[in-house]
Amino acid sequence: MSGNSYLPRKLHSLLGVIPLGLFFIEHALTNYSAFEGGQQGFVDAVHGIHKLPLVFFIELFIIWLPILFHGVYGLYIAYQSNLNTGRFSYGRNWAFALQRISGVITLIFVFWHVWNTRVQVALGNTTYEQLGSHMHEIVNQPVYFAIYFIAVIAAVFHFSNGLWSFLVSWGITVGPRAQRVSSNICIGIFVIVSVLFLLSLFAFRGAEFAPSAAAAAISTATFG
Amino acid sequence: MAETATKQRTVKFIITRRERPESAPYTEEFEVPYRPNMNVISALMEIQRNPVKADGGKTAPVCWESNCLEEVCGACSMVINGKPRQACSALVDKLEQPIRLEPMSTFPVVRDLVINRERMFQALKKVKAWIPIDGTYDLGPGPRMAETKRQWAYELSKCMTCGVCLEACPNVNERNSFIGPAAISQVRLFNAHPTGEMNEHERLEALMDDGGIEGCGNSQNCVRSCPKGIPLTTSIAAINKDTTKHMFKKWLTM
Secondary structure (H helix, E strand, C coil): CCCCCHHHHHHHHHHHHCCHHHHHHHHHHHHHHHHHHHHHHHHHHHHHHHCCCCHHHHHHHHHHHHHHHHHHHHHHHHHCCCCCCCCCCCHHHHHHHHHHHHHHHHHHHHHHHHHHHHHHHHCCCCCCCCHHHHHHHHHCCHHHHHHHHHHHHHHHHHHHHHHHHHHHHCCCCCCHHHHHHHHHHHHHHHHHHHHHHHHHHHHHCCHHHCHHHHHHHHHHHHHC | CHHHCCCCCEEEEEEEECCCCCCCCEEEEEEEECCCCCEHHHHHHHHHHCCECCCCCECCCCCCCCCCCCCCCCCCEEEECCEEEECCCCEHHHCCCCEEEECCCCCCEEECCEECCHHHHHHHHHCCCCCCCCCCCCCCCCCCCCHHHHHHHHHHCCCCCCCHHHHHCCCCCCCCCCCCHHHHHHHHHHHHCCCHHHHHHHHHHHHCCCCCHHHCCCCCHHHHHCCCCCCHHHHHHHHHHHHHHHHHHHHHHC
């Protein structure tokens, strides 16, 4: 990387929270609607998002471009780091190492996940109404479910620990007490967001998201 | 009566050695006669007097650096049983045996345990870790420093450029240009000084350059390793705050 690395690194840190962190929370809440409201709740939640004006540009500037920059620059940051938890097995050093490992896992997963969902919608192989049953088919395969389970935990860890780091890197939490308190808050965020995502993963496995049941729901939604 | 004397108690050392900067490292084992209250330096002095390996073979004396012998100069930093620290304050009675000595290989190794900490002194020059008062006439007394500020600034002044924080940092390596925790803490020290504060922006801008403060990945190994107990991570976060403010101030006033 030639030239000044201060600004890209600062931008990397910011993008992880705004907009990506906010989108991540939104994603968790939308998925949670599958647990809370079942098939209909999930379809409604997805519809709610796609009714937003200029949704393509929102996706482009709030999600795709930030992920691309954060992901590619993040790989460079991971490449620049040594992992020395063997010699220094302190909690924060483990978090440092796991932040890089979970980041790489999340980036690979996000590409695969976007290919499986958003790109398939764009290609016309599925629709937003059928996404629930599409997910049902994916997470009912044990290997894919395991991948989703691990990747979701990795992504949530990367987000919550990254939030802690963001507060330090922008000089918001300076002293040891402030950093300890923010660490506890971030652990709380990790638990809550993990539970939201995992509940929705289990919900998608339910019979109500099976293609036949879902097709009935869609036909009533379309022709009813 | 002489027959009842037991075998002399010894201390076992496994030392990572290297003849020249570019040659491959290897280990040698030594058995040093135990004396009460000995430290790693006095054991190395014993090896220097009698450079014989544990297997009885002769070898070249082990090279190391040391000066003050009271943990204020930083010269004898090395990796002792896996952790970077000063050899002079490493008491043999408190170390698990065999005692493993290695050079702090984050730095260029000159020979055996001797390393070159030049990059740390270059870093201090880069961030201008001094207070410019030289001139052609007497500038008179500077502004006073508040006692409350002096107390925490004094803690930062204990840095002896020993290199332990750089050795512990996962982001100080050959793929990364990160300046390391020590110089960042010195920026905080000299920016806290009422006269040094007048050149605050020069030091902050040096850290907003390539290889500056953005290289910190918050592993916080530095603060856990610092032999002087300097609050390095507090310094880094405080300078993060100052550089962030400086960045916005420059954007909005240009």
